[in-house]
Amino acid sequence: MTGAIVTMENVTKLYEQGKIEVRAVDNLTLTIQKGDFAALCGPSGSGKTTVLNLMGGLDLPTEGTIHIEQQNLSELSRSQISNMRRDRIGFVFQSYNLIPVMTAYENAEFVLKLQGVPEKQCHERVMNILAEVGLQGLEHRRPDELSGGQQQRVAIARAIVTRPAIVLADEPTANVDSVTADALLDLMQELNRVERTTFLFSTHDQRVMDRARRLIRLRDGRLEQDEVRA
């Protein structure tokens, strides 16, 4: 499994909706390699978000195993999984999900503080990352003082400030205009190229699919297509 960041083996996830059992992911085997810039696509209900949640340890599989950097998630405690997310995984959500009482700086700094990074080092890294995502001068603004695109940039800054092994992005361009979406994708592509940060997107957005170097297509919770592009 050299180079594998996340490995899913025969993973099935069942949900109960009232008396009906829903098979959100069905016997899925998938590996995300270091440096991937991959898009998970498929129609609504195909299991994209569930796969991201499972890979990020936000949810546990009903069957099968998930390894993140060779650690079996089902063998870890809730706190260990939290620490794993804190140190190795970055999340970007469709609706930004910034903490409203914190400034852009504090949102980006949040995970570093959870890691216990010393103040000086923290400051340096946050200022660098905010500059990197183009938010210089907006550090002290709270989310409600930022545009949608700026908020998503803060979310990206928060996701990558710890230099995670993988960034899981759930429809990151869904709530921004096309110009902002392009700018965000430029930014993530650049991070992937320069920093070798691994990205996995769940998306409906054709622009994201066009830029992805690997396209993973799901249908009814199963792998329909896994295409690596040149």
Next chain:
Amino acid sequence: MRVTLFAWRNLWRRKRRTLITGFSIGFGIMLAVTFTGTGDYGYTNMINAGANMGFGHVTIERQGYNLSPGLDKPVENSEQVRDIVLKIEGVNNAYVRIMGQAMFASANKTVGGMFLAVHPKEESAEHNLFIRSMVSGEMLSSSDNRDVVIGTHLAKKLNLRLGKKLIYTTTDANGEIVSAISRVTGIFETGVKEIDGGLVMLPINTVRNQIGYKNDEATLVAALVNDQRYTQAVRDRVARRLNAKNVEILTWKQTQGDMAGIVAMDRGSNYISQILIGLLIAAGIFNTLLMSVLERRREFGIMMAVGMTPATLFKLIMTESLWLAAVGIIFGVIITTPWYWYLYNIGIDFTGAIGDDYSAGGVLVDPVMKIRLFKESIISILSGVFLLTLASGLYPAWKAGHIPPVQSLMQR
């Protein structure tokens, strides 16, 4: 960002709700201060007034006297006992006294009652209610003369005035009936009809001679303590110091059982009221914290998604509770201070409702409701509010950390 600062900001996301909850905590503090303060003031007054009526806070008397009082049960070497008691820590003063039943007669009528024989020179107005309550004439001047001080109602019943003769009849130490004549030198009025109509004060040596007591015998030594809250501790010290076999050392709770019962009952109902108010306020705090947790479920999901552990989330909510408690206490201090000042200095006068001669357990109750808080009460109110607020935050904090992040993230 530190958890404390984060929690503080979270608290003010819903300013109005925080202010209302803070105010209700503050109001709770005001009620607790009022209940506890009136209790601290009222009980202290009652207990001290009771102690000043003869037995003191701590009473040294002959074994068995309390259950079956009689002049046949004297404390020997009472003057020596007094000297020892005076040196004990916490004792403000001690008095040698003889108490007994007697029949009081004038030319017209006979009435049954009690006598209290004292050393007039040693008695102080501070510890003797009757001296403080003199309305005419003078206090007894010597331990050996034939003076007597009586209550207004007794004077009225026996049709006595200053300078008139009073005959008292009692049984001596050997059970023989003895009588003596006294002259009224003073009249007191405590406001308690039973006392004013049935108690007289006599010189102790005259009574000793009359009832066949030796010069150092008395029925009790009454010790008055500096602070009634420590009566039991003083009693224990006295017991250790005296270590006498034929005497027993009792507190006011034993010598004035009626009053002790009233104080205990009143204190109990006071506590119950406070607990009910506390529960009501706790329900308000609980509601605020739980609502603030439930409406932030998605945010907690995000925080857990980016790596916050359930334990840190628990700490965050508990810190919010702590801040809420601090805000409530500040509100409490702000709204309680003027109220406390008013009740401490002026008080509320209930004379119109209960009159100025209302008594309980044989002790006159001050019709003006005043307030006084002991240091311990202040600490217990503030720590009680603090703990109550923290306890109200426990479930919401636990709940926040136990919602699976994936469920929290689904919340809109």
